[in-house]
Amino acid sequence: MASVEKIDLGLVDTVVAESQGRPGERTFKVTAAGRRGRAIVWLEKEQLFQVALAIRQFVAATERPGDPDRYTPEYQAPASGIELEFKAVEMSLRHDRSTDVFTVEAASVESEATAESESDDEEEPIAVQFSFSRPSGVKLSEQALEVCAAGRPRCPLCGGPVDPGGHVCPKSNGHHKGEIKFA
Numbered sequence: 001m002a003s004v005e006k007i008d009l010g011l012v013d014t015v016v017a018e019s020q021g022r023p024g025e026r027t028f029k030v031t032a033a034g035r036r037g038r039a040i041v042w043l044e045k046e047q048l049f050q051v052a053l054a055i056r057q058f059v060a061a062t063e064r065p066g067d068p069d070r071y072t073p074e075y076q077a078p079a080s081g082i083e084l085e086f087k088a089v090e091m092s093l094r095h096d097r098s099t100d101v102f103t104v105e106a107a108s109v110e111s112e113a114t115a116e117s118e119s120d121d122e123e124e125p126i127a128v129q130f131s132f133s134r135p136s137g138v139k140l141s142e143q144a145l146e147v148c149a150a151g152r153p154r155c156p157l158c159g160g161p162v163d164p165g166g167h168v169c170p171k172s173n174g175h176h177k178g179e180i181k182f183a
């Protein structure tokens with residue numbers, strides 16, 4: 001399939017995790033907004049949890065640089081304000097050491113999608129990325145973990161929700177599907 005043009009929101013002012021719906025039927029989204037526009041990315045709880053967990057673990061394991069470089073967006077600003085809303089199929093997270101900035105990438109299709117999958121979906125594929133500072137990342141991570149836990153007790157090791165039936169902790173055995181890796 002044709003490569004998807006990536007939309008870059010640049011360094012956003014706010015990035016917020018939320019859930020909607022009743023317990024058991026909740027859907028999850030991340031809203032990123034800044035000077036270039038706004039993107040609402042719907043995602044699975046597991047995806048949200050893994051992003052939050054990856055940020056939390058990264059922040060805990062690294063020092064904040066004393067004098068980070070100024071962040072410059074990777075891609076040119078679009079002509080007008082961006083307004084996007086889509087369901088993420090693929091998500092990734094990375095961190096730039098020199099600026100101490102996190103970047104989340106989300107796409108409505110898999111990057112390795114084969115030609116045949118093109119025909120069953122007429123919708124234009126969407127790929128967006130947005131970046132945020134370490135303090136914003138910490139806030140997002142804590143908030144996202146709260147949203148995922150939704151009032152349930154949280155595991156002291158990984159921050160994930162502990163269900164009445166127990167909890168498979170990614171910190172203790174590594175068994176966790178859909179793990180987000182730093183690119």
Ligand SMILES: [Zn+2]
Nearest residue numbers: 155157158169
């Ligand atoms: Zn745990």
